[in-house]
Amino acid sequence: GQQTTIRVGAFPNITHPQAMIGKANGWFEKAMGPQVKIDWKTFNAGPSAIETLFAGALDMTYIGPNPAINGYVRSTGEALRTIAGATSGGAALVVRQDAGITNIDDFHGKRIASPQMGNTQDVALRAWLRAHGMKTTDKGGDVQVIPVANPDQLTLFLKKQLDAAWAPEPWASRLVHEANGRVFLDERSLWPQGQFVTAQLVVSTKFLNEHPDLVKTWLRAHVELTNWINSHLPEAKNMLNAQIRKETGKSLPGEVLDDSFGRLEVTYDPLKSAFLKAAQSAFDAGFLGRQMPDLSSMYDLKLLNEVLAEKGKKVIQ
Amino acid sequence: MTPTARNAAEAPAGHRTASRSGLHARASRSLVVLPGRAPVSTTPKVSLNDICLTYGVNTKGRLIALDHINLHVQPGEFLCIVGPSGCGKSTLLHLVAGLHRQTTGEVLIDGKAAQGTGTDRILIFQELGLFPWLTVQQNVEFGLRMAGVSKAERESKAADYLRLVHLHQFRDNYIHQLSGGMRQRVALARALATEPDVLLMDEPFAALDAQTRDLLHDELERIWAETGRTIIFVTHNVREAVRLGDRVVLLTFRPGKVKREYHVDLPRPRHLEDVPVATAAREILGELREEINKSLEAEYGNETNR
Amino acid sequence: MTPTARNAAEAPAGHRTASRSGLHARASRSLVVLPGRAPVSTTPKVSLNDICLTYGVNTKGRLIALDHINLHVQPGEFLCIVGPSGCGKSTLLHLVAGLHRQTTGEVLIDGKAAQGTGTDRILIFQELGLFPWLTVQQNVEFGLRMAGVSKAERESKAADYLRLVHLHQFRDNYIHQLSGGMRQRVALARALATEPDVLLMDEPFAALDAQTRDLLHDELERIWAETGRTIIFVTHNVREAVRLGDRVVLLTFRPGKVKREYHVDLPRPRHLEDVPVATAAREILGELREEINKSLEAEYGNETNR
Amino acid sequence: MKRTARYVLFYSVLIAAWVILAKLKVWPPYIFPTPWGVGEALWAGFADHSFWIAIAVSMKRMLIGYGLSVVFGMILGLGIANSKFLEETVGGLLVSLQSLPSICWLPIAVLWFGLTEKAILFVVVMGSLLSVTISMETGRKQLPKIYSMAGRNLGAGGFQLLLHVTLPASLPYIVTGLKQGWAFAWRSLISGEMIFVSLGLGQLLMMGRDLNDMSQVIAVMILIIALGYIVDGLVFKTVEKRLQERWGLAPAS
Amino acid sequence: MKRTARYVLFYSVLIAAWVILAKLKVWPPYIFPTPWGVGEALWAGFADHSFWIAIAVSMKRMLIGYGLSVVFGMILGLGIANSKFLEETVGGLLVSLQSLPSICWLPIAVLWFGLTEKAILFVVVMGSLLSVTISMETGRKQLPKIYSMAGRNLGAGGFQLLLHVTLPASLPYIVTGLKQGWAFAWRSLISGEMIFVSLGLGQLLMMGRDLNDMSQVIAVMILIIALGYIVDGLVFKTVEKRLQERWGLAPAS
Ligand SMILES: Nc1ncnc2c1ncn2[C@@H]1O[C@H](COP(=O)(O)OP(=O)(O)OP(=O)(O)O)[C@@H](O)[C@H]1O
Numbered sequence A: 001g002q003q004t005t006i007r008v009g010a011f012p013n014i015t016h017p018q019a020m021i022g023k024a025n026g027w028f029e030k031a032m033g034p035q036v037k038i039d040w041k042t043f044n045a046g047p048s049a050i051e052t053l054f055a056g057a058l059d060m061t062y063i064g065p066n067p068a069i070n071g072y073v074r075s076t077g078e079a080l081r082t083i084a085g086a087t088s089g090g091a092a093l094v095v096r097q098d099a100g101i102t103n104i105d106d107f108h109g110k111r112i113a114s115p116q117m118g119n120t121q122d123v124a125l126r127a128w129l130r131a132h133g134m135k136t137t138d139k140g141g142d143v144q145v146i147p148v149a150n151p152d153q154l155t156l157f158l159k160k161q162l163d164a165a166w167a168p169e170p171w172a173s174r175l176v177h178e179a180n181g182r183v184f185l186d187e188r189s190l191w192p193q194g195q196f197v198t199a200q201l202v203v204s205t206k207f208l209n210e211h212p213d214l215v216k217t218w219l220r221a222h223v224e225l226t227n228w229i230n231s232h233l234p235e236a237k238n239m240l241n242a243q244i245r246k247e248t249g250k251s252l253p254g255e256v257l258d259d260s261f262g263r264l265e266v267t268y269d270p271l272k273s274a275f276l277k278a279a280q281s282a283f284d285a286g287f288l289g290r291q292m293p294d295l296s297s298m299y300d301l302k303l304l305n306e307v308l309a310e311k312g313k314k315v316i317q
Numbered sequence B, C: 001m002t003p004t005a006r007n008a009a010e011a012p013a014g015h016r017t018a019s020r021s022g023l024h025a026r027a028s029r030s031l032v033v034l035p036g037r038a039p040v041s042t043t044p045k046v047s048l049n050d051i052c053l054t055y056g057v058n059t060k061g062r063l064i065a066l067d068h069i070n071l072h073v074q075p076g077e078f079l080c081i082v083g084p085s086g087c088g089k090s091t092l093l094h095l096v097a098g099l100h101r102q103t104t105g106e107v108l109i110d111g112k113a114a115q116g117t118g119t120d121r122i123l124i125f126q127e128l129g130l131f132p133w134l135t136v137q138q139n140v141e142f143g144l145r146m147a148g149v150s151k152a153e154r155e156s157k158a159a160d161y162l163r164l165v166h167l168h169q170f171r172d173n174y175i176h177q178l179s180g181g182m183r184q185r186v187a188l189a190r191a192l193a194t195e196p197d198v199l200l201m202d203e204p205f206a207a208l209d210a211q212t213r214d215l216l217h218d219e220l221e222r223i224w225a226e227t228g229r230t231i232i233f234v235t236h237n238v239r240e241a242v243r244l245g246d247r248v249v250l251l252t253f254r255p256g257k258v259k260r261e262y263h264v265d266l267p268r269p270r271h272l273e274d275v276p277v278a279t280a281a282r283e284i285l286g287e288l289r290e291e292i293n294k295s296l297e298a299e300y301g302n303e304t305n306r
Numbered sequence D, E: 001m002k003r004t005a006r007y008v009l010f011y012s013v014l015i016a017a018w019v020i021l022a023k024l025k026v027w028p029p030y031i032f033p034t035p036w037g038v039g040e041a042l043w044a045g046f047a048d049h050s051f052w053i054a055i056a057v058s059m060k061r062m063l064i065g066y067g068l069s070v071v072f073g074m075i076l077g078l079g080i081a082n083s084k085f086l087e088e089t090v091g092g093l094l095v096s097l098q099s100l101p102s103i104c105w106l107p108i109a110v111l112w113f114g115l116t117e118k119a120i121l122f123v124v125v126m127g128s129l130l131s132v133t134i135s136m137e138t139g140r141k142q143l144p145k146i147y148s149m150a151g152r153n154l155g156a157g158g159f160q161l162l163l164h165v166t167l168p169a170s171l172p173y174i175v176t177g178l179k180q181g182w183a184f185a186w187r188s189l190i191s192g193e194m195i196f197v198s199l200g201l202g203q204l205l206m207m208g209r210d211l212n213d214m215s216q217v218i219a220v221m222i223l224i225i226a227l228g229y230i231v232d233g234l235v236f237k238t239v240e241k242r243l244q245e246r247w248g249l250a251p252a253s
């Protein structure tokens, strides 16, 4: 038999639990069989994963929705497909305890951080502010939105240079535990069923066309692993933390891990409608160009639905 | 001043007038070689035909360094060039060495137009141009190394020439560890070691004490006599020129033209302190002095207040 | 060889013997000043007391450059130092200028230990040390600028000294645009312009033609006589030393010791070509030659095969 | 004339090669953008003024940050070259400190200066300062002895020696240091502008990369190259040329 | 003896200042780590071998990438200095190309080499190559004419002149270039190691920063500094010292 190599990307991050735990206990290796060699690639940031996928050096990756959209739009729909979800939730608006913010009106004149201009949290923050009748400074208002990297948010909280931050996990929890923060709003409360995309599984179109069987096998394992995680939460959390420690040299403190995971949901559902809604908000905020890109064919859920059907689970639209 | 310095127009070519000072002078541009020394038919080793060279100086304009120079050096000739400071002696040697381009005119080596530098013409620079990153011995070996001479031969030659200039003990020193005179001797050894057809020497003994200079005069003359090399030797010491040269060319102040040439007919070996050498030198010096005075007057005339 | 070169032990201090050559020689280490020229009680301008200086050469060991030098220079004296190439003349000047530290012994200026460099002692380097980033004029003005002299005064002084060395026309040139002799004259002008008490000159005329050198000899003598400066003048030209100096010190080969001193009693103005100057020079030269020959023998003796 | 012809030739060949590669579609345009795609990005950027603003903002930061680096770098370099103590302590660390990537300075910049221009300038200065220092120090160390001897001999001491002898004599080295420092400063600026959204070219570059928009990345690269080219031509080339003229150094043969 | 004493003194004072600042708790330890925190991070890193591995991996990349840069940088630099065409085309762009941050090379590296060691090496080379080139070119341009004249006069032409005259004569400049190149190479390596997680020190640094783990950041900084210090001492200082001895250049007074 001829051996195939499948190159899979992931981040050493709690939002990629399937990848981390799968790596730790060899779940995928077992599922794919001896003929398939899994070549795990670890990335630090979405853009480089997309770049690598573009360059044909990566077949499949766990990734956030933002880089996925960018990759899809940049390649005019050619390069990649979303084939399953991974995680949902896991973002919150955290305010500094001593910033004097108790209700929405207190945000006037405050400085709020988002991780990066135009990313999921940034878009959510702007949409939320707009929905509550508040204008950002760049639109002539008095709320200052400052895109600044997550690690710096922590420092700036401590320096009292930021009043609030819309942050993903584990940063939201770290702001609470290490920088005197308080969760003002859990982003889940803004979404139907509290679900919105945090990470998903993306495959390169070329690989999908050439090896649908492999992709399907992977999806099967992915779904099974997702279920396993949800049914063995404490064990899974420890495994996840151990794997993160292995790859980054640092594990998360217990309370941060618990808090973060509490706001996070592990799911194979790609949450297409929430995703499209978020994309629409991004476009409204002016981040997706002059014309709303057609994201409808970004999803290829045929294989996922076949797997779900096999397992007698509800098929996703 | 004896009347031996005459125009060539007056003195028929090839005709020699014996003179008290042993000098035969010819005005510039009439380069007839004396019969018996080197026949007229021989292709000159080095020919400068109507050479002009100007330097661009800042934005102020141009400086004429060499002005219509005609000079022919026979194979095996020992030619000395004297002239006041800044008259273009070094420039002329650089030209022959192929390190500068003339503005007009042509430089011929063995009758063929010179193409850049060549190992047949080695120059001892006035600024020496020793390589600080090499030891004394490596400096002397440099030319041989470039020519692909084997290590053993290089070493033995370098040793010979270093002994010649009395620096064999200092072979492992770096250049900055030598005194001024020692550096000059290293440059001499470096040039001699390559054993070129034409040796271009730019005041090679200027920094040496009288005794060392005397010794090196003898050695240079011996080497010249034994190997039949052509030597063009620039010096500001007229007596040294008479001591060494078959012919002494006197350049004018600025721009450098050939003012006059003298054939030195004194028998060899000569010595610096010889009375005929001194007498001949005094004659040339007189001419030179006249020349410089004229030029100095011109220079001071240019300035308003003193 | 006349018998005027005698050991001080034989010649009682202060006793002068008239001699045909106008020279009075004293062996080293007996520096009695002749009465009538400068009284013994005067504090010497420059005193070198029992100076030794060794250089570390690579890892091979040390080279003794100066060996127990005792030398006292009276205020207003014109002292010439001659010696074979590499004997330590430049080193000695550097020492007086405060640019080197002696290994043992002490350097006194006006009876006080010298502390590094000082504008009272200006050196003309053998390597010139002109600044390539400055024009000729700026080079000459440099010392004055450091001393805080006003622009107008600087310019007028620079112009004076540049005229003195016949380079006023070249004042806006950069150094690399000058010939070797012209550079040397710039260095001379630069040192003279600062008008120091003690002028240390390291072969300042080595690259000059005879005529220019003669003119500058006259000018230097005039300046010296008019201003009463102390001058220590290194040269390898013995005749030049006799032409200029009140006293000529002869250093030995290596290590540099004071071999002998000569008081030059010839009346001024003197000229290089004067017969007494030549005679005196020949006398010193004889002594020098002896010295060098001895050393050369020693050098060749060191080597096995030649 | 010939020079211009060569320029034109060189850049035409470059662009032609690019066009051909793009036409051949060896790589998809989303990773190997076409010249017209980049041209469009440039056009759009200038049309909506975002490139103008970015250039102005970044150049201002460069000039201030780089200027500070040059001044302090020279002072530090001379200090190190002249003081045994500094030489043995800081001096030995120079190369290693200079190797620290800007990312190391980001947290400190944020900590000390918060989200201000100063934080960005700090990163720029930390990135390029030591480059000038290194060259200054090497220049000072590789100085031929004769210059400082002549300077001291003529009465220049301490600060005067520095200003009138050491500095001009080290100028050839300083020029290299300034060039390298300029490059370091740009690179650090790009990092510094990553701290927060601050309009500059670094921001545009980051955005391009975050959005996987290669046309934008290349458009910004072209801007950086063009700015560097202008500064090089106006400043460094001029200094070098004057140096060569004055010192009589070898021109490019 | 005195030297050692000074070293000890200097570093003691540094550490003491750090201890005092940490004890005073001006800033919380998350952002201003304590010496013992960093010490612990170092200890832990070495104990679980991750630092050893990172050092080995990164140093290997540095040596290969930097080595390539030095060789090709010199060749390119000499080429530019000797060819009017290269000088006018590439030469004018050198400083600007060197200003491009490594981030610009990442996509190309991935495109050409995929996720391999080669991609990282490419980034390192692109980051430091031109630094050596710039110095080489400046060195060649600032060469006193007399050396090449003397070399040519003695029969060295073309490649020989290059090898035996131009190169050694430009050595003082090349040393600066090598130093700067080393710094550039480190910085680029850190960027290169950001492409994908690849064990090196850059990775550790990135992780430290991403987790806002200042102890880790500073521990890695200390490692980079230490490595640079060793290389500087072993290579650059030695070359400089030999240069000074041979050429008779001014030692640090
Ligand atoms: N690179 C240059 N640029 C401009 N002028 C120059 C340059 N080199 C030499 N000159 C000028 O050319 C003239 C001749 O110079 P050259 O060096 O040939 O004189 P020289 O006869 O060797 O004098 P010296 O006996 O002093 O060495 C001088 O006036 C000098 O100023």
Ligand SMILES: Nc1ncnc2c1ncn2[C@@H]1O[C@H](COP(=O)(O)OP(=O)(O)OP(=O)(O)O)[C@@H](O)[C@H]1O
Residues within 6 Å of the ligand: B176, B177, B178, B179, B180, B181, B182, B207, C055, C056, C057, C063, C065, C083, C084, C085, C086, C087, C088, C089, C090, C091, C092, C126, C236, C254
């Ligand atoms: N930096 C140095 N390192 C080692 N040795 C040196 C150094 N400088 C000079 N010397 C040695 O010291 C001795 C004296 O040198 P110095 O330059 O004083 O001689 P000098 O009398 O001026 O000779 P010259 O007439 O040739 O200029 C020489 O043998 C020289 O090799």
Ligand SMILES: [Mg+2]
Residues within 6 Å of the ligand: B089, B090, B091, B126, B202, C179, C180, C181
């Ligand atoms: Mg000359």
Ligand SMILES: [Mg+2]
Residues within 6 Å of the ligand: B179, B180, B181, C089, C090, C091, C126, C202
């Ligand atoms: Mg000397």
